[in-house]
Amino acid sequence: xxxxxxxxxxxxxxxxxxxxxxxxxxxxxxxxxxxxxxxxxxxxxxxxxxxxxxxxxxxxxxxxxxxxxxxxxxxxxxxxxxxxxxxxxxxxxxxxxxxxxxxxxxxxxxxxxxxxxxxxxxxxxxxxxxxxxxxxxxxxxxxxxxxxxxxxxxxxxxxxxxxxxxxxxxxxxxxxxxxxxxxxxxxx
Amino acid sequence: xxxxxxxxxxxxxxxxxxxxxxxxxxxxxxxxxxxxxxxxxxxxxxxxxxxxxxxxxxxxxxxxxxxxxxxxxxxxxxxxxxxxxxxxxxxxxxxxxxxxxxxxxxxxxxxxxxxxxxxxxxxxxxxxxxxxxxxxxxxxxxxxxxxxxxxxxxxxxxxxxxxxxxxxxxxxxxxxxxxxxxxxxxxxxxxxxxxxxxxxxxxxxxxxxxxxxxxxxxxxxxxxxxxxxxxxxxxxxxxxxxxxxxxxxxxxxxxxxxxxxxxxxxxxxxxxxxxxxxxxxxxxxxxxxxxxxxxxxxxxxxxxxxxxxxxxxxxxxxxxxxxxxxxxxxxxxxxxxxxxxxxxxxxxxxxxxxxxxxxxxxxxxxxxxxxxxxxxxxxxxxxxxxxxxxxxxxxxxxxxxxxxxxxxxxxxxxxxxxxxxxxxxxxxxxxxxxxxxxxxxxxxxxxxxxxxxxxxxxxxxxxxxxxxxxxxxxxxxxxxxxxxxxxxxxxxxxxxxxxxxxxxxxxxxxxxxxxxxxxxxxxxxxxxxxxxxxxxxxx
Ligand code: HEM
Ligand SMILES: [Cu+2]
Numbered sequence: 001x002x003x004x005x006x007x008x009x010x011x012x013x014x015x016x017x018x019x020x021x022x023x024x025x026x027x028x029x030x031x032x033x034x035x036x037x038x039x040x041x042x043x044x045x046x047x048x049x050x051x052x053x054x055x056x057x058x059x060x061x062x063x064x065x066x067x068x069x070x071x072x073x074x075x076x077x078x079x080x081x082x083x084x085x086x087x088x089x090x091x092x093x094x095x096x097x098x099x100x101x102x103x104x105x106x107x108x109x110x111x112x113x114x115x116x117x118x119x120x121x122x123x124x125x126x127x128x129x130x131x132x133x134x135x136x137x138x139x140x141x142x143x144x145x146x147x148x149x150x151x152x153x154x155x156x157x158x159x160x161x162x163x164x165x166x167x168x169x170x171x172x173x174x175x176x177x178x179x180x181x182x183x184x185x186x187x188x
Numbered sequence: 189x190x191x192x193x194x195x196x197x198x199x200x201x202x203x204x205x206x207x208x209x210x211x212x213x214x215x216x217x218x219x220x221x222x223x224x225x226x227x228x229x230x231x232x233x234x235x236x237x238x239x240x241x242x243x244x245x246x247x248x249x250x251x252x253x254x255x256x257x258x259x260x261x262x263x264x265x266x267x268x269x270x271x272x273x274x275x276x277x278x279x280x281x282x283x284x285x286x287x288x289x290x291x292x293x294x295x296x297x298x299x300x301x302x303x304x305x306x307x308x309x310x311x312x313x314x315x316x317x318x319x320x321x322x323x324x325x326x327x328x329x330x331x332x333x334x335x336x337x338x339x340x341x342x343x344x345x346x347x348x349x350x351x352x353x354x355x356x357x358x359x360x361x362x363x364x365x366x367x368x369x370x371x372x373x374x375x376x377x378x379x380x381x382x383x384x385x386x387x388x389x390x391x392x393x394x395x396x397x398x399x400x401x402x403x404x405x406x407x408x409x410x411x412x413x414x415x416x417x418x419x420x421x422x423x424x425x426x427x428x429x430x431x432x433x434x435x436x437x438x439x440x441x442x443x444x445x446x447x448x449x450x451x452x453x454x455x456x457x458x459x460x461x462x463x464x465x466x467x468x469x470x471x472x473x474x475x476x477x478x479x480x481x482x483x484x485x486x487x488x489x490x491x492x493x494x495x496x497x498x499x500x501x502x503x504x505x506x507x508x509x510x511x512x513x514x515x516x517x518x519x520x521x522x523x524x525x526x527x528x529x530x531x532x533x534x535x536x537x538x539x540x541x542x543x544x545x546x547x548x549x550x551x552x553x554x555x556x557x558x559x560x561x562x563x564x565x566x567x568x569x570x571x572x573x574x575x576x577x578x579x580x581x582x583x584x585x586x587x588x589x590x591x592x593x594x595x596x597x598x599x600x601x602x603x604x605x606x607x608x609x610x611x612x613x614x615x616x617x618x619x620x621x622x623x624x625x626x627x628x629x630x631x632x633x634x635x636x637x638x639x640x641x642x643x644x645x646x647x648x649x650x651x652x653x654x655x656x657x658x659x660x661x662x663x664x665x666x667x668x669x670x671x672x673x674x675x676x677x678x679x680x681x682x683x684x685x686x687x688x689x690x691x692x693x694x695x696x697x698x699x700x701x702x703x704x705x706x707x708x709x710x711x712x713x714x715x716x717x718x719x720x721x722x723x724x725x726x727x
Contacts, residue, residue, distance in 0.1 A: 017380045018304050025372045029410050036414025036444060040429060043440050054505070058435075083433065084347065124432045131507050181433030186426060 054130035056176075059144060061137050065162055068102040074163050075173040078107065080123075086182035087115045088149070090123075093156070104162045109142065109178070111157060113149035120148045120187050123178040132174050135164035143178065146187060219314070222306035224291045225710060229609070230313050231288030232602075236678070238280030238320065243671055245273040250667035253660050258651050264350070266650035267335035272323065274338030278456065279363045280320050282590065285598050286459040287370045290398045292609065294374065296703040296710065297392050299383030299719040304376040312369035319362035326355045337648060339449070342430035342441040346422045357420045364413045371405035374398055383702075383718040385725075389483070392701055392727060393476060396483050397462030400490045404451045404458070407494075412448040415441070439504050446497035454493045456590060458486060460557075460597035461528055464550045466701070467600050468532050471547035472539030473698035478531040485524035485531075492521045502573045511570040518568035522561065529558055544696070545619040549600035552627055553593060560588030563638065578648075581641025587634045599626075599677070604699075606684050607691035611709030614684040618676060625673035632666030700727045 047055055076099055078092035089112040099105050113119055123143040127133040138144075142157035149155060163174070212220060221227060249269050252260045261269070291309065295302055303309050326333040331351030336344035345353055378399045382391070391399075418429040419441075428434025430441040461482075469476045476482065498506060498514040506514075532554050541547070563585040567573050576582060599622075606614050636659040641647075645656045652660065694704040705723050706714045 018376050021376045021379055022305070022372060025375060025406055028406050029368055029372075032407055033410035033414050036411040037418075039411075039444050039447070040418075040440065043437070043443060047437075050507075055437075122433055124435075126432075128505070129507075130505055179432060183433055186434060 050131075050134075054126040054128055054133045056125050056127055056133050056136050057138055060140055063104055063137075063139055063162060065102040065104075065165060067165065068100050069165050070100055072101055073098045074101060074167065074171070076105075076161075076163070077173065077175045078109070079175060079177045080109065081177065081179045083179055083181045086119065086121060086180055088113050088119070088121060088180060089154075090121075090178075090180045099163055101163045101165045101167055104139065104160065106158060106160045109157045109159065110154070111147065111149065111180075112154035113151060116151050118148065118150050118184070119182055120146050120184045121180050122146050122183045123180050126177050126179070128175045128177065129171060132167065132171050135167040135171075136174060136176070137162055137164060146183065220310070222302070222310050223712060224295050224303045224306065224309065225609075225712065227303075227306075227309050227313050228288045228290075228292030231284045231291060234313070234316060235281050235283075235285035235288060236681075238276050238284065240674070240678075241324075242273050242276035242281055243674065245269045245276070246667065247671050249273065250664040252650055253652070254664040255661065256652055256654055256657050261650065263650045264332065264335055267337075267648065268327070268333040270648050271334045271337050271340075272327070275323065275334070276320070277590070278338065278452075279360075280316075282456050282594050282598070283367065284316060286398075286401070286456075286594075287367075289459065289463070289598075289601055289605075290370070290374050290402075293605065293703060294377060294395055294398060295381070296706065296714055297395050297701055298378065298381060298386055299702050299715045299724065300377060300381035301713060301716050303373050304381050305373045308369050309373055312366045312373065315362050316366050319359045319366065322355055322362070323359035326352045329355075339445060340416075340419065341445070342419060342422065342438050345419055346430060349423055353419060353423045357416045360416045361413055364409045367405050368409050371402035371409070374402040375406070378402075383715070383724060385721045389480065390724065390727070393465040393479065393482050393486075394462040394701075397458045397465070397486055400486050401455050401458045404455050404490055404493070408448045408451045408455075411444065412452075415444045415448065418444075439501075442501050442504060443497070446500045447494075449500065450497040451490075451493045453586075453589070454489060456594050457557075458490065460553070460594045461486065463597040463601040463604075464532060464553050467546045467550045467604050468535050468554075470604070470696050470699040471544060471550070472536045472541055474535055474539040475700070476531070477534035477537075478527070481527055482531055485527040488524045489521060492517065492524070496521060499568055499573075502570050503577050515568055515570045519565065522565055522568075525561055529554060529561075544603075545614070545616070545623055546600045546604035548620075548623045548627075549596045549603065552623075553596045553600060556588055556592030556596065556631075560585055560590075560593055563588060576641060578646055579641035580637045580645045580647055583647050584634050584637035584641060587637070591634065592630055596626075599623075602677075602681075604696070605703070606681070607695045608703055608708050608710055610684050610688075611691055612684050612688035613691050613695060614680050615688060618680045618683070622673060622676040622680060625676065626670060629666050629669035629673055633663055633670050634666075636663050636666075702727060 075096060077096045078094070080090050080092060082088060082090055089110070091110055093108045093110055097105060097107060109123075111121065113121075125138075125141070125143050127136050138159065138161045140158060140160040142159065147155070147157065218226065218230060221230075248261065249266065252258075252266060291303065294300075323333070329352070334340065334345070334352045334356045335350055336348075340356070345356070378391070378395060418427070421427040422429050422431055422436075428436040430436045430438045432438065465476055465482060496514055496518045498510060499518045502511055502514070536551075543551075563581065567576055567582065567585055603614060603619060606612075640656055640659050640663070643656065645652055691708040693707050695708070696704075702715075702719050702723055703710070705719065
């Protein structure tokens, strides 16, 4: 084989190698694009298990506590916030309450639609510190459903909850924050 | 069929005959070129034009910040400038400049006649100008340009977007496709076209760093494409990936973005490591100290870069365990980085040093990049990051690693290979002016930012409290001086292309590498026949 022929042989094998390598790399590209989207459910599952992002249960749970820990008092604070563009008055009826772990409590929130048209609102809860989220159980919450209010209509909405007996000892105060969104467009 | 056909795309049936008759003329040569040297030149010029464009924006930013109060621009326009400045410098200047180096040098360094996929190479360059035309055109629209920061956090870029999100997303998609194609080309070239006898551990470190960088790009650019797609559907099609109202989570945006974002910063620094690992041995007249440790250090930096992303998110309310995990992992990266700095210094140790311009930029790189690494370590400490986060301290940090790091390495490489590219020596006096003016002004520009940040000046604001006035004045003066100094480089390059002292095949006596075995300027086609084994053994 002279040099020219040798190179010729090199060309053909390298063309084949090239498309093989390209195919493999494209596979990685597609897989990583998918991975980006897979991060979304993964993130949710991860946060669900660990409660890292302060998300509380989004459907009702039954009261299953095995007792009430009278030796301990935990402060639960309520705060509310309106997201951009929803002209409702939205506030907790009481700002703060002390509960024993395991004890069931009922509190309410007040909302009034100050706009001249009907609006559907959705409150989204979040607990701080985030790690406490898995120890805060909502038996009933207005945040489980959408809340339609006609113009100038007002309503009192309830939240029934208990704090888990297992709440880590270093957590003495929980802040439950609700952000209210206008979802009229999204739900129509 | 000539041996040049090795350079043809693997699937093509009919042959592009430009390689047989040499180059076409005029604009067509550049539009249709599949030659790695032409494409490298295009990338480099494009990067420089983008650098000047982004730099012009920085000049307006610094003029506005010259004194407290609002004098030149509206706050919203200021935000557009900081956003587009960042996007252009990252995606338009630094990354394409490195791709330009890759195109020019990798085939020559591994003894290949061209990149493995020359047609795709042409495409990956020519879609870039469109991406940036789209991005920049938004300045002239009613909405204005993106104003949500180069990190485009949701909901700033979704719910609160000024309407530029769609343009932004499409521009990023195109940039991403371009980078992915470029990266695939680099990997395929290095894996399949190395000259016989060039084993992986004989490749120049330059080639290694681009090889690893290309893998990083292939791994994370698709994630960037994914996250901007989610942004697009959240903004315009009613999905709720990042919208708490619909069950999404805005903090998740930051996780996905930084999962891309942190490897991205290494995409912008690993090639720089490759360049100075070439220049420092050349002007120390010694071999690179610890070659294999450099290869392993580069690989471990790349791997670690996937598990540190949340150091950008310490203040988002992570649990203690998360903060500690990301803090320690981040600090761990300093170890391989330290190995590199050690090796560069050890290469210079007892070498017979000379201080040509590429060496000056390389030494400045080692010192100033290390300062940037140190401020990075400070930021990596979770408790203090609560103070530093979103202040000018962060701005100082990333400009030290990106400007005196990545950009200085680009200058070092450009001066080093200009004789090979143009066939002429650059004007030495002017290049020294370029270096010293840049060195002094860049420190005046970025060093006081550390103090501003420590004193609490927030980043991304058009106005500030009076106590920050003095430092800001100095920073702005440094900024203007640095801006002007870069024009010297433009003059040097143009002069060098037009004429100047004839460059020999190997103008640097200490230089190693196959690129110096071909004539200067490098002939349009090189290594149509593979290099001799003794040349390979020599590097
Ligand atoms: C020793 C190595 C490094 C360490 C420990 C480090 C650490 C950090 C940390 C902790 C932050 C977040 C600061 C905050 O937002 O509060 C940060 C920001 C940043 N770093 Fe580094 N870094 C290192 C090297 C680099 C390199 C090599 C680059 C790029 C070439 C880089 C580019 C950036 C950028 C662009 C940001 C700011 C992103 C933004 O918020 O806009 N860093 N770094
Ligand atoms: Cu980072």
